[in-house]
Amino acid sequence: MYWRDRDKVEFAEIDRLVPLDGKRVLDVGCGTGRLTIPVAARAERVYAFDPDTDAVSIARKSLPTALRRRVSFAAHGAEALDMPRRRFDVALCGWSL
Amino acid sequence: MPLEGVVHALERLHTAVTRGGTVIDTQPIGPRPTVTASGIRLGMLDCREWREIVAAFDAEILRTVERGLFIIVDERCISVKDQWDNGDECVDDVRSWRGTRISQTLARRIASANPPITVAQTVRLRMLRAR
Numbered sequence: 001m002y003w004r005d006r007d008k009v010e011f012a013e014i015d016r017l018v019p020l021d022g023k024r025v026l027d028v029g030c031g032t033g034r035l036t037i038p039v040a041a042r043a044e045r046v047y048a049f050d051p052d053t054d055a056v057s058i059a060r061k062s063l064p065t066a067l068r069r070r071v072s073f074a075a076h077g078a079e080a081l082d083m084p085r086r087r088f089d090v091a092l093c094g095w096s097l
Numbered sequence: 098m099p100l101e102g103v104v105h106a107l108e109r110l111h112t113a114v115t116r117g118g119t120v121i122d123t124q125p126i127g128p129r130p131t132v133t134a135s136g137i138r139l140g141m142l143d144c145r146e147w148r149e150i151v152a153a154f155d156a157e158i159l160r161t162v163e164r165g166l167f168i169i170v171d172e173r174c175i176s177v178k179d180q181w182d183n184g185d186e187c188v189d190d191v192r193s194w195r196g197t198r199i200s201q202t203l204a205r206r207i208a209s210a211n212p213p214i215t216v217a218q219t220v221r222l223r224m225l226r227a228r
Contacts, residue, residue, distance in 0.1 A: 002190055005177045010123060010220060013175050017224055018119050026113060078106035083113040091110045093122045095220075 004034055004095075011038045014092065023089040028078050029096025033059030039092065040067040047088070050096075051077040100150075103157040111166045111227055120167065120225040122158070124151050126174070127219035132203065134184070134210030140203035142216065147196030158225075171224040179216045187214040 005011075014020075014035075020042040027048035030036050032055045036048045040063065050056050053075040060073045078096070110120055128148050129141040161167055181187035184207045191199050199207075207214055 001182045002186060003180045006180045007178060009175055009177050010222075013173070013222055014121055014123075017171060017222065018121060026110070028110065077102070078109060079102045081106070081109040081113060083109075085112055086115045086118075088114050089118050091114050091118070091120045093110075093120065095123060095125065 008038065010094065011035060015042070018090055020090065024087065026081075026083075026088045026091040028081075028091055028093040030059055030073070031055045031095075033062050035092055035094045036071060037063060037067065040071050043070065043090075046071045047074070047083070048072070049074040049076055049078075049081070051075065100153050100157065103154055104160055107158065107161045107166065111161070114227045116227060118227045120227065122223045122225065124154070124221050124223075125177070125218040126151055126221045127217075130219070131217050132187075132207060133215045133217070134207065134212065137210070139206045139210060139214075140200070142191060142203070143198040143200075144194075144196060146198070147194070150196050158223075162225075165228055167225040167227055169223060170226045172221065174219050174221050177218045177220045179218060181214045182212045184208045184210050184212060184214055187216075191216070 020039055022044045025039050025043045025046045027036050027039060027046055030048035030050045036059055040046045048071060056073050056075045063071055128145045130144060131141055132139045188204045188207050191197060
């Protein structure tokens with residue numbers, strides 16, 4: 001078993017920099033949803049995407065039922081992002097290079 | 098993400114976020130992350146090639162700053178710990194990381210060490226604001 005940032009230090013620092021309560025958030029390169037779940041617990045709405053279809057599937061399954069209405073998942077890269085203008089308050093690119 | 102796609106991806110993000118909206122970019126940047134097992138130091142990974150990839154990525158970000166799409170408003174580093182409960186799995190995972198090398202000696206030490214195996218990474222958080 002592998003845990004990236006098991007102590008969730010990164011999310012805590014992000015939340016200090018940009019309070020996410022009520023925000024509309026893009027989770028760029030969401031992977032298996034490491035940041036998606038804590039972000040969804042705070043944000044109004046999250047659009048999480050990653051080019052890795054398997055990772056997105058894991059992220060979708062990991063999401064607690066109570067948060068499912070706030071999150072939309074998709075499998076594509078950032079260069080294929082096709083959103084209406086000015087739709088989101090915050091974009092998170094966590095280790096997504 | 099291919100380097101040549103970075104600027105286009107940032108343009109997409111710029112369109113999607115509100116004016117004054119925030120982009121948070123986090124990247125591991127330590128050239129030699131330390132590996133420990135149950136608190137005992139085993140050695141260091143070689144992430145210098147990864148650092149070169151990050152530097153090239155940063156240059157692309159600066160192009161979007163120069164074009165007036167974003168401004169950099171904050172930058173800081175934190176220490177993040179990755180952890181495994183199995184040494185072989187740790188070695189396999191690390192070998193799959195882009196721009197990362199692990200010596201045979203360190204791989205053997207990790208494989209035979211008592212878990213948990215921890216890699217301490219320096220992670221840079223950079224905050225951009227859309228203009």
